[in-house]
Amino acid sequence: xxxxxxxxxxxxxxxxxxxxxxxxxxxxxxxxxxxxxxxxxxxxxxxxxxxxxxxxxxxxxxxxxxxxxxxxxxxxxxxxxxxxxxxxxxxxxxxxxxxxxxxxxxxxxxxxxxxxxxxxxxxxxxxxxxxxxxxxxxxxxxxxxxxxxxxxxxxxxxxxxxxxxxxxxxxxxxxxxxxxxxxxxxxxxxxxxxxxxxxxxxxxxxxxxxxxxxxxxxxxxxxxxxxxxxxxxxxxxxxxxxxxxxxxxxxxxxxxxxxxxxxxxxxxxxxxxxxxxxxxx
Amino acid sequence: xxxxxxxxxxxxxxxxxxxxxxxxxxxxxxxxxxxxxxxxxxxxxxxxxxxxxxxxxxxxxxxxxxxxxxxxxxxxxxxxxxxxxxxxxxxxxxxxxxxxxxxxxxxxxxxxxxxxxxxxxxxxxxxxxxxxxxxxxxxxxxxxxxxxxxxxxxxxxxxxxxxxxxxxxxxxxxxxxxxxxxxxxxxxxxxxxxxxxxxxxxxxxxxxxxxxxxxxxxxxxxxxxxxxxxxxxxxxxxxxxxxxxxxxxxxxxxxxxxxxxxxxxxxxxxxxxxxxxxxxx
Numbered sequence: 001x002x003x004x005x006x007x008x009x010x011x012x013x014x015x016x017x018x019x020x021x022x023x024x025x026x027x028x029x030x031x032x033x034x035x036x037x038x039x040x041x042x043x044x045x046x047x048x049x050x051x052x053x054x055x056x057x058x059x060x061x062x063x064x065x066x067x068x069x070x071x072x073x074x075x076x077x078x079x080x081x082x083x084x085x086x087x088x089x090x091x092x093x094x095x096x097x098x099x100x101x102x103x104x105x106x107x108x109x110x111x112x113x114x115x116x117x118x119x120x121x122x123x124x125x126x127x128x129x130x131x132x133x134x135x136x137x138x139x140x141x142x143x144x145x146x147x148x149x150x151x152x153x154x155x156x157x158x159x160x161x162x163x164x165x166x167x168x169x170x171x172x173x174x175x176x177x178x179x180x181x182x183x184x185x186x187x188x189x190x191x192x193x194x195x196x197x198x199x200x201x202x203x204x205x206x207x208x209x210x211x212x213x214x215x216x217x218x219x220x221x222x223x224x225x226x227x228x229x230x231x232x233x234x235x236x237x238x239x240x241x242x243x244x245x246x247x248x249x250x251x252x253x254x255x256x257x258x259x260x261x262x263x264x265x266x267x268x269x270x271x272x273x274x275x276x277x278x279x280x281x
Numbered sequence: 282x283x284x285x286x287x288x289x290x291x292x293x294x295x296x297x298x299x300x301x302x303x304x305x306x307x308x309x310x311x312x313x314x315x316x317x318x319x320x321x322x323x324x325x326x327x328x329x330x331x332x333x334x335x336x337x338x339x340x341x342x343x344x345x346x347x348x349x350x351x352x353x354x355x356x357x358x359x360x361x362x363x364x365x366x367x368x369x370x371x372x373x374x375x376x377x378x379x380x381x382x383x384x385x386x387x388x389x390x391x392x393x394x395x396x397x398x399x400x401x402x403x404x405x406x407x408x409x410x411x412x413x414x415x416x417x418x419x420x421x422x423x424x425x426x427x428x429x430x431x432x433x434x435x436x437x438x439x440x441x442x443x444x445x446x447x448x449x450x451x452x453x454x455x456x457x458x459x460x461x462x463x464x465x466x467x468x469x470x471x472x473x474x475x476x477x478x479x480x481x482x483x484x485x486x487x488x489x490x491x492x493x494x495x496x497x498x499x500x501x502x503x504x505x506x507x508x509x510x511x512x513x514x515x516x517x518x519x520x521x522x523x524x525x526x527x528x529x530x531x532x533x534x535x536x537x538x539x540x541x542x543x544x545x546x547x548x549x550x551x552x553x554x555x556x557x558x559x560x561x562x
Contacts, residue, residue: 115444160398160436161396161397
């Protein structure tokens, strides 16, 4: 039994951590955007037991995707093959997209007949459990420029979206940040929650992409998550008339405009914001 | 000032009318799917007063779209030009798609900075007010195979979706049905609500496209909305190994498979189910 599914990458600009003892209700509030790039997953299911996860041709640990497989297909041998066309571990929501595409594909291959919210709920819980993300899955389920008004898994959390046309976003990747390390640091969490709440309140008053870029930038500064190197690149984009901020959580600058100034700092990847979310292939 | 937006067509398979004194909370529960075809709207705004709606090149009354313009741009002269590439008045949700694309375009052109839910809320209320639809706008805002679990405008109503890949749906159009006439007939409403509730309960237990097709068919029979001509076509598709039902509300058969048997009854239009909803262009 085989099936294929796709989930878009997702970049968060700012967020607030919302604790809850129920993992489906735990999550984040905030805002980000999905990309016309992400994770394509094929699952193959055979008699037996065990899990093999192969990402871009290499056997990988992928704990979040493994959690999904254990929940949905523990009585089989499952091979998960994902092609990820965004950087991994850099705030592009690759773990959420891997988990979500795996959940959708497994439900289809095994005729589990899960709805979107059903499949995405499993992926969301896997992310929370493994501390790899809090709000990527609900955004990746919907697609677009998603405002997470209330935290939680799809069907529990509440979203709105900012209307955008085909916007191109430029990215420069400096390195990884461990989501787990940040989520486990008590002091950083406090800063994130204060700044995240302020940013979301500001965005709800004026839900535009320009306001999102500005509030994200302020959030990255106020939380102390912005490194000097990132600040330097953002400044350079601004000088060139663009707007930029930092992906949460990755040592990554995303920018609207400012392509030429970004080139000085490394290879520039350009993706369009996607309008649609995860789907079966 | 000009702006353009698109909203997909939407076909409902079954529904339940949910009354409420607040038009944003009034709506329907049920299930349907959006198509990779729909309404593209350009709005042009000038000094002055008045509304001109031009659909496929012809000046048209379009009361639902006019309601949207009155709400968002009453102090201007507004020209709305829509290209509708599905049949009008036949259960393809053209009025909802026209209203939704107009609301998104107006918000953008006038920098009203409405979110998706904000713009779609205006379109939903316009539909309810004019009795042209109850659940199309929320489905068209999300896109895909949308289960409307709780009624209302986007942000108030609650949806889930059935995961589907690129499914082709074949259509034969026999004629129009007035949504207003059906919504105003007390006796028909009773039948719709009983049958709609049963169908939705059945779908939530097993949210698959096959189950949706079957439950829609049963709904069309139980409500008495299915004409002999439609029943005849559906039977013919079934004999050929396909599944089919009737669009709510139009004298229209939609079918998965059965293309050759449909051809005997008129020109067949084939659209894919869309994964994405309305958007700015």
